[in-house]
Amino acid sequence: MTTEVDSASEVKKESDQLGADTAKENPKETAENQQNQSSEPSPMAESQSSPRRRQKREKDSSEGRGISRFIPPWLKKQKSYNLVVAKDGGDKKEPSDAVVEEQILDKEESLPEEERQAKGDAEETAQRKQQEIKVAVKEERPSVSSAETQPVEVKKERNEEKVKEIAEDKSEEAAKRETKEVQTNELKAEKISQKTIKKTKTVQCKVILLDGTEYSCDLEKRAKGQVLFDKVCEHLNLLEKDYFGLLFQESSEQKNWLDSAKEIKRQLRNLPWLFTFNVKFYPPDPSQLTEDITRYFLCLQLRQDIASGRLPCSFVTHALLGSYTLQAELGDYDPEEHGDNDLSDFQFSPTQTKELEEKVIELHKTHRGLSPAQADSQFLENAKRLSMYGVDLHHAKDSEGVDIKLGVCANGLLIYKDRLRINRFAWPKILKISYKRSNFYIKVRPAELDQFESTIGFKLPSHRAAKRLWKVCVEHHTFYRLVSPEQPPKAKFLTLGSKFRYSGRTQAQTRQASTLIDRPAPHFERTSSKRASRTLDGDTVGVVDESLMKDRPGPGGQVSAYGPGVVSIAIIQDGDGRRDARIPTKGPQVQLIEGKRKGDHLFKDVLSMKEKYLMASSRTVEEKAQEADKSLEEEITSILFSENGFSANLKATFTSATTWTAEGTVVNYNVPEKLSSWPSSQSSEKRAPESEGPYTGASDAVKSSHETLNIVEEKKQAEVGKDERVIPEEMNGKEISPGSGPGETRKVEPLTQKDSTSLSSESSSSSSESEDEDVGEYRPHHHVTEGTIKEEQEEYEKEVDEEPGQAAKVVEREETVPEASLVKQAGASVTTVDTVIQENVVTLKIPAEKSINEGVVKQDMREETEDEQHKVNGEVSHVDIDVLPQIICCSEPPVVKTEMVTISDASQRTEISTKEVPIVQTETKTITYESPQIDGGAGGDSGTLLTAQTITSESVSTTTTTHITKTVKGGISETRIEKRIVISGDADIDHDEALAQAIREAREQHPDMSVTRVVVHKETKMEEGDE
């Protein structure tokens, strides 16, 4: 069924074909993979040839995508990753090329670095991981790790060869390539090893750990923060490390977080290499941490916080927490052993009194029988409820010069005056965070009755303080609110501002990864910082080894080929995105852990289906757990929705969202209008006179749409997550964040929806890398684009670009693509009804500033005026995506080789089927009924958007997507509700009846509004689809 197709869908069709090809090739490839992985064969040949093929292929097709079918799945993943790595060479246009190169270089590095891995330096990025696997396959004995020189050399030779080959290829193909890397390649192996020697300057670092002990290690001078952080975590045997970070003292007043993506040296400037290891993101619910050891470190941090007064608590709480500390560290109370005296070793509060100690002892006696881990858990359960738990305070002055404090926390920004909270901006309320010189600004959504968003400024003590606050905000927002990190803004020529973005894992990601932790609970010793000065020995063998190795910065050839020297190679070669090779040296378990710990996505193909499901289900469990915690928010939301006539089903859909909302904590103190949503009340009563709020009916919904909108966003995210479709996004987001421009990514991952994000952040991008940016902007909005298809996104972008003035203002982009979102291709026919209900005049053109609206409207117009075909495509392909489980960002050790085959197969098929759209022959018909007044809207100038809201609900045979937008134009406010109802089902559904019903319902739901347009789009299946 093909008729007219607009450009977007054309592109898609093309890729469809490619996809189909891929499908055919898939089995073959699978076989290859199997060979490759199941055991040793000659992976060399394999990996050599495949790059070449790829490159050739690339000539024909500029779009990297078609190539993918030649690439074994693992490589394919790497492709996107490499772009990241190649950030420095802004020009990289040939992903596959880059891949090849990277890979080889990696191999080079990886050899000697095996040791490092053992030590736990870790920058285990997904790429690395893949690297590991590869190497392992090659050597056919991953365990070879430690002092084996032989295999290393062999490998090296091979690598040399490869490098040469590629260099050739490149000279033909990769003209645009970034020079640094190319050169490096051409240097060939010998030179590289020379460099190794040259670059092995190391610096000694000291890190004060949470238990007060000191960890020191030697670091290559140009090492990035991540290297040190990973080393420390390895030393601590800590897997759930995303909650932690390293601080360095910039001045007596200021401490800064070490940015793991940047070189340590550049951040420290001339400061000593001295750090403290601290909790950076306090888990809102510590019980959800997977490992006791993580909780233990959190406890240590909190004890510090309490003793220092950063975390204020009452006398009773001091005593209670102190008693749990005693229980955890001393065990059950023993009157003989625990006389009154030894408590002076502990500090339970900033000012410790005898009275407090007595109370502590008294409570300690009541904890008899609690294990240390249980005591820690109890400690955390109580500590997490303290109001200042996890609040990072910054001194500032408000616009009137009054001293206040800004507290950054999981939920948003808190404003304190003295000890009193005087204001609060939840993340969903904040549209933009920026700083300029020593001023820090937040732009917040308009309050309910306001028209305009307001910007609130604060004066920080210094420029650096402002920047630090800004960064902390960006990081917290990303960590707690987003599913995956946003990519840094595209570097634009001649723009200013910080490009900084949080590049670590988000809470969602780290939790997900944690569910995979599968090691016996590590043994660790609980010691109070004040009492024990533990030595570093006896901890990790790796540490010891490391220091030994460090002393011998030999070239890669001897034992210390594994030594640190290698690191420098990596740096040289990769420029920015250096990844440390990590080769399994510690035996399978270590690998396993690593796989889980980091990027894993490269490995995602490796995951067996079973595991996928496992993960899915574990997630569900989590969700369930949190459901208990479910806030009113959900209830309100759903009721609000149902008030608007959505099916009750909705709620079911939304429950899953709890995962994110529970912690993300949109505060949902519901405002009175929502009272109606009071759970125990019946909806009929809601509007009973005595409980009537100031607003009624639909306007109610609109009024609260700020919050609601966000809720919806979150929910969507969660849903997507559940579909596991989000995963590619996540990975992308994450990997890309270190560096590559978003544009490149787009090419590589056409299905990536996250890309749209870049749009909104573009205006704040900067080409300046320096630490001294004067300004920075961050628009803390996640862009949930469920089911948005890449081509469409690009279209949007263009639209926005055409209006540069406005584009700069784009605050939030929500690309809601109704036809793609929730259409269930259930039966033989699909009927789409667009009902537009309006109050006053409809403006079809709405300022780009709120492109939620724009998206909707434009799309709408396009649909009406243009191709139906496109729509059909969109739907179908999307459904396919929906259905297919894509993977998760967790990897498994190479042990799973056979499964790897299976999966890669599966995941490939995913893409294929995505493309094989026209399975169903359909007849499409579109009828538009429109009341005359609507026309005015199209050309009319845009009003100010007040609120916009998108709601989706689903029932057995219908899917309803509703956009409610409220705009103000010339003093007249108008509310426009646009409903898309998709009725799907086979013959037993009377579509006409259903349609009539839908329109009737729409009328009933909004009696005070008029239906201005009805678009009926009907597709009827004509015959069985042929495959």
Added chain:
Amino acid sequence: MGTPGEGLGRCSHALIRGVPESLASGEGAGAGLPTLDLAKAQREHGVLGGKLRQRLGLQLLELPPEESLPLGPLLGDIAVIQGDTALITRPWSPARRPEVDGVRKALQDLGLRIVEMGDESATLDGTDVLFTGREFFVGLSKWTNHRGAEFVADTFRDFAVSTVPVSGPSHLRSLCGMGGPRTVVAGSSEAAQKAVRAMAMLTDHPYASLTLPDDAAADCLFLRPGLPGVPPFLLHRGGGDLPNSQEALQKLSDVTLVPVSCSELEKAGAGLSSLCLVLSTRPHS
């Protein structure tokens, strides 16, 4: 500390103070108040005490009335109690400050930790403080200033203490109250709605809110006298006082509604939250 919100309403004792004759005469701080029927006021007060003791099973302590303290029965303004700690306030009205002595003594005798407000610049009326079980809101009203609110924050450090601007002559508690651990009830006046919106913005916790037609109906007490398995009580103004709000109050499930009347005492500015102090002598067990 228990589960969030669990602390709300836990009580074993209630403290009230008898109605002096001077209340009816409009003396003291009650200047400008309409004259009231002393007998009726005393009757209401007696019924309240009876309900607290018999219906809710609380240990009732009644301080004797003092003629020099006409507003003495409104002892909810005199202390803020949470857990084992009582903050003795510094009421806005200088005439009322002597009221603290008797209350302090009684609370001390009950074993509470007493915290005083030493600052001469601070004013705080206890009924400007709303404890939700998870956090405090302090109304910045005609009666309570920022410095006074700070004392609440300093005293109850475990909890977030947010300030809520309250316009007009009201106390925060005369506009809103707790209908359950997760439910804020509020009147429908502009001032009440404004306060609730402010609270909604300031909080980290999700609450439901129930709007009642009468502001005074929102001044209710959620009480959990402690026996496990027994649903908590909501002491609220009955249908005789506020007929319009009764239906809405029925929506509060999970609580046993205990209506009381204090329409006469209300004329002197009293509400349920000001007429009694409830506390638990074993808050942490």
